[in-house]
Amino acid sequence: MNRRTLLKLIALQAAAFPLSLHASNALLQKRRHLILIELKGGNDGLNTVIPYQDPLYYKLRPSLAIENRDIHSLSNNIALHPSMVEFKEMFERDELALIQGVGYPNPNRSHFRSIEIWDTASSAQEYLDDGWLNTLNMPQSNSLKGVILGGEYGPLSGLSQGVIKIGSIKRFLQQSKQIKGRISLAGDNKALYHILHTEAEIRKGADLLKSSLDKSMELSHRFKKSTFGRQLEAATKLINSDTGIPFFKVSLGSFDTHTNQDSRHSSLLKQLSEGIATIRQNLVASGKWDDVLIMTYSEFGRRASQNANKGTDHGTAAPHFITGGMVKGGIYGNHPSLKNLDRNGDLVHSIDFRSIYHTIARKWVGVPSKHLHEFKQIGFL
């Protein structure tokens, strides 16, 4: 490319990214938000939602089983881990949906591959490029589509406009000062296009975050000063300041507890439970709790029996949680049987994770989701 063609290109490009403003879906109209919480590394479902009446549980986990006296029972046969006292309260308020035995057929036990399956809503044999939220047919908007506050792009990965990944809002705003955000076309140079496009995203994101944070008020309830706490705080502030950003992703972990699981797992679940309760308190105070849906996900659960190092190895099905002001709380699905394990000694799933996605796409985001149709919706919304 010589200088003349480059100049010509720059002249041609003035209005390269038209922004149309037809917000017609439920999520944008009602300014609804979805917070995805990735439990990184594979959360141990059996010690999160404990089948405390089942003698097999104690047999499979001679030194890892959680003692009866500390647990928070949800029904005659299952109870929450002792660290999750806030979850128990939300459950009693009917705002917490527990979905049991979530997984998919022919489960893959590699972190890398299994999270890819969850992120792209593929089957075990399918290889898809785009995150499942990115495949939803969202109308164009001049706001950001999503903010990644922890971990990878995951459910929002793939080619799309309007998703930014930031470490901390403050640092992001400071660093983005040097980005000019001139949108100029790159001819057929895909690499240059990618850079320019990313620059434009940064500029757009920075402008939006700045203007909304200028309006934002102090939070009524403080978050813990942990990495996870800061991610939740950023998401809460952005929701409170009416940015209209639909998707947020945060991540907690590592839950990859192969050795000495007990104390680490317990502290992670505590962070999860406390963190979500703090979001709730803040959003109830600002009147936005009904506009927010929070869901957990993870690449897999862990093996039913403990290993030789007081930990657990990669497994399959696990429970997940959904909460928010509009959620119909309760227990969905059955606890996986500890008797009928698969040939690897893993729990067999009864609810496909894509049923959760389908329900959220239709009932919360309010858009059709072609490739999720075959998965039955669940009644939590």
Place this chain on the structure above:
Amino acid sequence: MLKYLLLSIIPLSVFATDISECIHLLNRTSFGVDKKQLSVCLQSKNYKQAVKKILSHSTGIEDETAPLYAQKPSRPHKKFSKLNASERNAFQKIRRKEWAKLRALWFKKMLKTEDPFLEHMVLFWHNHFTSGLKKTKHPMVMYQQNMLFRKHAFGNYAKLLHAIVEDPAMLIYLDNRVNKKGHPNENLGREFLELFTMGEGNYSEKDIQELSRALTGYSLNRNLKFRFKKKLHDSGKKQIFGHEGNFDAHDMIDIILEQNATSRHIVKKLWYHYVSYDIDESELGRLSRLLKEQNYEIRPLLFAILTSKHFRDPAVRGTMIKSPIELTVGTLRTFGYKDFDPVLGVQYAKRLGQLLLDPPNVKGWKGGKNWIDANTLLLRKGFLSKLTRGDEMQKLRYDLFDLTQAGKTEEERVAKILLPINVYLTPSNNFKQTIRTILQHPLYQLK
């Protein structure tokens, strides 16, 4: 400084090779553009001569003594399981320090070497035959693997394959120590076919099983040296790609090397690394045949790639995204900042998504567009702006720009060396400002 620069400019006519073409060649093979390399290229009789020179420079042989921490396995004074919690912590702290030292050692080599193409190829092989410290734990084995890549960097791919199935880091990384007769572990066998040799879709599950059987018993002794454990080896009959026999892994490698898919796979991988993210079928065919005719010698293949009409097409310049190592090491080399703290260099590259000696998984770094997102682009620009902030600029050297022709504007001369595509910049009359502007330019992310 400006005046000095203008006075010392060498007239263009003394150079035989086109400067833009030299910049392109170095950008793609040598971590940025350093003065010495650029002079060598410019003074070559013609372009092919220049490619020959940078290739012959790279002998792949290096004399050095391993640092102490890489001379023996990294172990605590007594059995790990017998340590109490605080002893464990202390030991792990020491080991993490050794890891950091080893990463920094390599970064420093890349920074200081007179043969950057060699380091570039070592990085290529590291990303091809992946292993990482987090899994292998012992700096010794990763150091030795790195030396193996150095030895064979421009040598023979077949030899490298035969060596890699006896490489301690690889045998640990892909769990081959637990691959035993009657209890096969297919991790190495599977990746060997999918990633190291033939590529997906060119073999069956049965082939993986048979290769894995052939790999049983390829293990390590207590000192983490390769040991063929005959008792664990399955010496029975195996079939693969129409051959049958009591094959061991080396027999199987010879059969795998006969397959066209293997030469095609390795050509593709080098092409994506050095030329562009696509390759056309006729070029792929030509180069794979060449590689086989040359008995898998890498140097003639690289010569053919770097002198191909595709690589020399000006349209290919600036169409690839620099990796974090290329951006950090390359910028430091371009500005002669060879004393930059390598520990810090490793840290920056890590934040940008490339932690040396720990690729994210067995597939290696995805590369290309995946290097850049809103987060990493900001971090890249932050790194570049820190290097050129205030006093820091005095630590940089600018004599490289003496090599460009006189008569043009300062901006144009500097941009010609720093950016892969010629571009018009508004004159600023301030040399430092020019450098800053060019480093922040979107094209600076490209090579």
